[in-house]
Amino acid sequence: MPLRPVATADGDIDMKLWPPIAATVFALCVWQAIVTLTGVQKFILPSPALVAETWWLNRWVIAEHTLITLNEILIGLVIGISLGVVTALTLASSKTARTLLAPMLVFTQALPVFALAPILTLWLGYGLWSKAAMAVLITYFPVTSAFFDGLMRTPPGYLDLAKTMQASPHRVLWHVRVPAALPNLGAGVRLAAVYAPIGAVIGEWVGSSKGLGYLMLLANGRAKTDLMFAAMLTLGGLSVLLYVLVGKLTRRLGDRET
Amino acid sequence: MTQAPGITLKGQASIDGRPLFAPLSLSLDAGRWTCLLGGSGVGKTTVLRLMAELPTGAKFDGEILATDKTPVTERIAYMAQDDLLLPWATVEKNIALGARLRGQNADAARLDQLLDRCGLRDHVGKKPSELSGGQRQRVALARTLMEDKPIILLDEPFSALDEKTRAAMHDLAADLLKGRTVLVVTHDPGEAARLGHAIYVMTADGLTSVAPPTAAVPRAVDAQDTITCRSDLLRLLMETST
Numbered sequence: 001m002p003l004r005p006v007a008t009a010d011g012d013i014d015m016k017l018w019p020p021i022a023a024t025v026f027a028l029c030v031w032q033a034i035v036t037l038t039g040v041q042k043f044i045l046p047s048p049a050l051v052a053e054t055w056w057l058n059r060w061v062i063a064e065h066t067l068i069t070l071n072e073i074l075i076g077l078v079i080g081i082s083l084g085v086v087t088a089l090t091l092a093s094s095k096t097a098r099t100l101l102a103p104m105l106v107f108t109q110a111l112p113v114f115a116l117a118p119i120l121t122l123w124l125g126y127g128l129w130s131k132a133a134m135a136v137l138i139t140y141f142p143v144t145s146a147f148f149d150g151l152m153r154t155p156p157g158y159l160d161l162a163k164t165m166q167a168s169p170h171r172v173l174w175h176v177r178v179p180a181a182l183p184n185l186g187a188g189v190r191l192a193a194v195y196a197p198i199g200a201v202i203g204e205w206v207g208s209s210k211g212l213g214y215l216m217l218l219a220n221g222r223a224k225t226d227l228m229f230a231a232m233l234t235l236g237g238l239s240v241l242l243y244v245l246v247g248k249l250t251r252r253l254g255d256r257e258t
Numbered sequence: 259m260t261q262a263p264g265i266t267l268k269g270q271a272s273i274d275g276r277p278l279f280a281p282l283s284l285s286l287d288a289g290r291w292t293c294l295l296g297g298s299g300v301g302k303t304t305v306l307r308l309m310a311e312l313p314t315g316a317k318f319d320g321e322i323l324a325t326d327k328t329p330v331t332e333r334i335a336y337m338a339q340d341d342l343l344l345p346w347a348t349v350e351k352n353i354a355l356g357a358r359l360r361g362q363n364a365d366a367a368r369l370d371q372l373l374d375r376c377g378l379r380d381h382v383g384k385k386p387s388e389l390s391g392g393q394r395q396r397v398a399l400a401r402t403l404m405e406d407k408p409i410i411l412l413d414e415p416f417s418a419l420d421e422k423t424r425a426a427m428h429d430l431a432a433d434l435l436k437g438r439t440v441l442v443v444t445h446d447p448g449e450a451a452r453l454g455h456a457i458y459v460m461t462a463d464g465l466t467s468v469a470p471p472t473a474a475v476p477r478a479v480d481a482q483d484t485i486t487c488r489s490d491l492l493r494l495l496m497e498t499s500t
Contacts (some may be wrong), residue, residue: 157342161310163403164336167359175358177348 046226054195061188063216063232069211070238072128072200076135079190080196083136084143088185091144092151093173113137113199117206131203131211138199139192146191150184151177186250192248199240212238262408262439264288265330269320271304278304279444282464286456288325288410291440293430293454295447295491297498302460306411309441310336335405339413339414341398343386350382353400369404375434376400382453392423396430399457403434410435412442416449425479428452432476447491451484452477459491468494 028048034040035047042050055062087105090097117134124130154177162172204213212235219227265286271278278434279301286292296302307314309322311331324330343352350472352371354364373379376396386394395416402410415431424446444450450457453475457468468491471483478484 072433155342157338157340159346160307160310160338161336161342161355162359163312164310164331164334164411166332166355167356168361171359171361175355176344179344182346 010011030248043223043225046229046242050226051229051233054224054226057234058227058230062212062231064211064214065210065231066234066238068128069131069197069200069204069213069235072131072211073135073196073238073242075128075132076199077139077196079132080136080139081143081192083151083187084140085147085185087140087144088147088151089173090177091148092177093169095173105141109141114202117202120203121207126207126209129143130206134203135196135199136138138195142195143185143188146188147181150181153184154180157188188252190243194239197235197242201235244249260333260408261326262289263328263330263333263436264308264325265322265409265439265441266443267305267309267320267322267368269318269350271301271308271314271318271320272318273316277462279460280464282460283460284465286348286441288439289437290455291435291442291452291453292456292458293442293444294458295444295450295495297445297495300460300462303413305460306413306441306443307349309409310334310337310411313337320399324343330409332408333407334411335402335407336411337398337402337413337415339417341386341394343394343397343401345386348383348385349389349397351376351379353404355401356405364404367413370405372403376403376430391419392427395427396420399427399434400432407419410438413438414444415442417444417446425443425451428476441477447488447495448479448484450491451487452479457487457491459494459498466494466498472481478481 002231004207031048046054050075087101091101113134116137117130120137122135151173158176158180159172162176181220200211201213201216204211205217208214212231215231216228216235217227219231265475266283268281268283270281283304284292284294294302294305301316304314304316308318310328324333344355347355350369350373351358354369357364362381373382376399377395378396378400381389381393386397395418398415405424412431416427419427428449430468442453451471454470455475457470458465459468468487471477471481471487473481473483
């Protein structure tokens, strides 16, 4: 991937509340101090107070665009994760599939996903689907890769035991390899939750008339930097929320019974 | 369970052209416990895995035959040092794993009986992480018995347990596996002295047969014969490993 995750793959981030709040307050103070002390123009760097005010005044517009982007992200996530799971299962259960598909997968990952955005817009139009497709493309590989990796690393003792029990390969896959790989799938899905908003916003930047990415470009073009910051911070908040929610959901995967 | 056959393994094994064990012939008597004792790396686990047709990484040149001339692999149940319990499944589901992996219905009456005999009645719905080491190994033993196979291959099954729990497991296993052809691979001379109807010490040169005590299996831990046999085995192991 050309991108680095902004959070660890296993998602073990300290979720105690006060440290992030304290850090945020500190960052806001530094930001406000820079603006006050340097007297920088507000279209270069608006103060946090101004951004907050703009955010409040434009809250309904921002909310509308947020819903659009959230929709693209969720559709992208669902499709990307589903395709990733199916691919990983196919690769894990068939050597032929591994030989044929693995080089192709690596090649597609060598292409920067961003380069595909204009083509997707050309093919799928300016609406929802070109953005969802970007989110699919960007989430598909981490899910496939993490889950496939887990499926191929089943503890060998389990496989020995299954063999002495005369188990059929597809039953071993379903009852042993898949449940043993669920924590890996969880890690992949958490990464996907971090990537999906990036995909959707890039899609919006290339061509759209709605969404937070569009709002950011629009505000930037009109030198409304405060509105751009407001949209950006909303996007950041949305991503964090998504990550935390997906983290809570996937934490249960390791515990599942089949 | 069908009639337990005797099994003979004859041959030699090598890894990348280097011999792992010399030509040897190991016979397991029908319905008896055979203990294969040896230090690390002499290939005793390989012998067991060859019988189970599990991957060994070694090239085996020889044959494995049952006294009734029918194939061995479909008639074995296997238990290892690691209990190999699936952490996400309950005790009950772990015991009935074999049936699930073959797409069959588990024999409920048999499962019920095994829960009592292995003292697992109170733990049916628990996950392996909620059990002690001894309890986990009892679940593994119940799972092995659930398969109801005439040939049982045990690869250092009790070596991760403390002495007291191990001795209790010996008694339980000897009782539950009665009448089956059992191969135990172990590095514990005490285990061999208590359980073996036949005892072999394996070295790079081959097998040495050691006469077991005459008492019935499982032998008392404090019986003089058991203690003497254990000491003799330990001495033999120490002499051959230098």
